Amino acid sequence: MPLLTASGACLAYGHVPLLDHADFQLDKGERVALIGRNGSGKSSLLKALAGVGHLDDGDIWRQPALKLAYVPQEPPLNPESTVFEAVVDGMGDTSALLAEYHAVSHAMAEADADHETLLARMQELQTELDARGAWSYASQADRVIERFGLDPDAKVASLSGGQKKRLALAQALAIGPEVLLLDEPTNHLDLDAIAWLEEQLVSAGVTLLFITHDRRFLDRLATRIVELDRGKLASYPGSFTAYQERKEQELKDEALANARFDKLLKEEEVWIRKGVEARRTRAVFRVQRLDQLRAERAARREQQGRVDFNLDAGEKSGKVVAELVGVSKAFGEGDARKTVIRDFSCRILRGDKIGLIGPNGAGKTTLLKLILGQLEPDSGTVRLGTKMQVAYFDQFREALDPEAALTDVISPGSDTVEINGEKKHVIGYLGDFLFAPERARSPVKSLSGGERNRLLLARLFARPANVLVLDEPTNDLDIDTLELLENLLQDYPGTVFLVSHDRAFLDNVVTQVIAAEGNGVWREHVGGYDDWARWRVAQGARPSGFSDAPASNAASRKASSDTPVEKAAPPSVPGSASATPAKSKPVKLSYKEQRELDALPDRIAALEAEQATLTQRLEDPNLYANAPQEANAFAARLSAIDDELLELLGRWEELENKQKGG
Structure with a gap:
């Protein structure tokens, strides 16, 4: 039985129908991606399904008592609320009591608090919450806040864009929804956060309908693709890659059918102009058929055109665009002073296409401004090239x-x-x-x-511009436009600086990345995102979720604080020389330790194989409908495997460093 359906859905703005008698069904356990061109009506359909928007005609049906959560692109959050208050806000009448209890318990810790009055109020709240059986709500809110790495007492107004998006996701998950509707959930999240969110949504077992233009996110999550094209919804079971192959063939077939139709219409138009022959009684049916053909042609909605990108690279810049030597930059005073760039050196040449990778707040924009000479370093030198014409794409659209x-x-x-x-x-x-x-x-x-x-x-x-600075250019762009922009940048002869959390876009455009290592240290890497990610895994690093800096092993943290940054090529084993330049005398491993080290690769490979198998099983929507207990067991085992892998990788690095004198 479906959880959610839309029947004969119609919606129009102006004369163009966004939904033209469209039908949709969402079954339990599915993870459905809703895709389509910008302005095609995806968000409007999602709002209607969530019950916060309306159709011009048609019906929306939800299973009775269905617990549904909806996270829009720009979630409406009260800036005066705390994070805890915002998370419990969706828990019905109990939310106000939980929020007050949380506030009173914190007020009790103040030295000058009226403890007697506060204690009396706390007892009243405890009694009321006991009567409602609401303590499970409070613990659920605490758990989800912790999972999303948020401060429960922080004011919403003080949060960054990425933190607000995490808060909205936490708010939705805190009610334990059966169906989760997400509109562009990866916007404003950094790379580690996106990877973390993918794992959470896969292991949660929640039925999911989401809109995204992140192709990696699509391939990782979607068990079915639904495309909104010219008012109609078409379903494609399987991954996004499988959809692309099938869609390409469909468009070829459509173009061929349209060409045949247009040829027949043209022939009939020529015939009707002959006049006398067309007015014979025995040819009336041809006149009627021509009228029908004309009506069908007028009603046809053509595939939306594609953006025609054309970029003027202007005059060539000098061979060296920028050279930085020992550059550092910090902000704040006293104990609050934070170093965002520490002793960084690099040389940017004409034609380089550089991706900047790091968590939100790591200093990507600061580094860009230093490279372009828009900001003076605290120490070190910056030498700019000649004949530079810079064009800047602003992620916050402040230029508009x-x-x-x-x-x-x-x-x-x-x-x-x-x-x-x-x-x-x-x-x-x-x-x-x-x-x-x-x-x-x-x-x-x-x-x-x-x-x-x-x-x-x-x-x-x-x-004209021979240096392009693109700060999150992929947000909100549809997939067709993204691919066209990729092609343009690949052929662009100038220099590109790209800040993006779209992993596929980074891989398809950049020739090297500059990545944050934590503690203000940045390192250059040859290749794209995947090359950097493989290097990172080889160093024993794991995704850091929502921490302030990417996870890295202890040796690389020590090295990053003591040594200048140099361009790194991916090493073949964890704990390699590039991660630990300062070596002590090698130590011979004991027999037991050597046996353990020799066995680690096979143990890790076995766990990764099991991880891949379980993930594949969990991506089957029928599993949740037919064997929900088995699905929960698989999800629990996946979580345990993550912990085991982290422990084994850490042990591998420890033994390697010990053996090599790290």
Whole structure:
């Protein structure tokens, strides 16, 4: 029996239907990804299914007493609430009592508190919460806050964008939902956080419907793809990769069928113009068929066009774009002073495509400003290259005036833009980025998130630039546009600095990464995200969840605080020389330790094989419906395997370092 259905769903803005008698069904245990082009109506459908939006026509059905949680792109959070208050806010009437009990218990710890009054109130609250059986809610809220690495007493207003997204996810999971609806859950999360969230959602066993443009996230989570295309919903069982293969064939078949149809229509149009022959009684059926063909052609909705990217690299910059030697930068005073860049050296050459990787708050923007000469270092030297023309893509879209017309954003005071030496009318140029002529004079504030990103790219590419700085350009862009942008950047002859949490985008664009190692230390690595991730695993590091810095082994932390950063190639074994430059005298392992070290690779391989098998089993939606106890056992075993692997990798590194004198 389905948990959630939509029947004959219709929704339109203006004359274009976003949903055109669309049908949808969500079954227990599924993890369904809803995909489609920007502006196709995905978020509107999700809101309708969640009960916070409305359809023009059609029916939404939810299983009676279904426990459903919905996390929108920009969650509505009260800035004056604490994290704990926000998490328990969705727990019905009990939430206010839990929030007050939490506040009173903290007030009791204050030295100047009125303990007698507070104790009396606490006893009243305890009695009321006991009567409601609400203590399980409180412990559940505490657990989920801890899992998401949040401070329960922090004010919502003080949280960063990534922390607010984590809070919204914690708020949704705290009620133990049967169905979870997520709209772009990876936006504002760093790479470790995204990997952590993937594991949580896979192991939680919750039925999931989510919107995302993160292709790695899609492939990891989705058991079925549902595409919203031209008002209709089409279902594709399996992974995103399987969907891409099938969809490509469908589009080829559609193009062929349309070509045949158009050819027949053209032949009938030629025939009808002959006049006398067409008016014979025995040919009336052909006239009727032509009318039907014309009606079908008028009703056909063509596949939405693709963005036409065209980038003017301008004049070549000097061979050396920037050279940094022993650069450090810190902020704050006294005990609060924090070093975000420590003794960093690198050399950026023309044509390099560099990805900056690190958790939120690690200092990626600060490092970019140092490299581009926009910020002075506290120590060290920065030498900038010559003939640099820099174009900057801002993730917060602060460069866009919400009241400005689209044409004024692209070409203020002029009707034309010049691209690669050729002048083009600004409305035609906007059309290349899928903005219809009738919207060219609309204000920026009328655009969706994805449309604003497209507008920023249009503005960025309207000016010659031989250095591109792209700060989270992938947020809200649909998959087709992402792939086109990838192709453009791959062929771009200038220098690219890319800050992104889209792992596939990083892998497809960058030639090297600069990654945060923690404690203000940054290290260069050849290759893309996957190359860096393999190096990291080889060092014995594990994803750090929501900590302030990526996890790293003790030896690399010591090395990072004492030594300058050098470009690192991935070593073949954990605890290699690149991670521990300062060596002590090698120590011969005991017989028992040597036997243990020799056995570790096989033990780790066996656990990873079991992990892969269990993950594959958990991705089967029928498992939750037919054998929920078995699914829970698999999820518990997966969690135990993670702990075992972490312990074994740490032991491997310890023995290797001991043997090599680390």
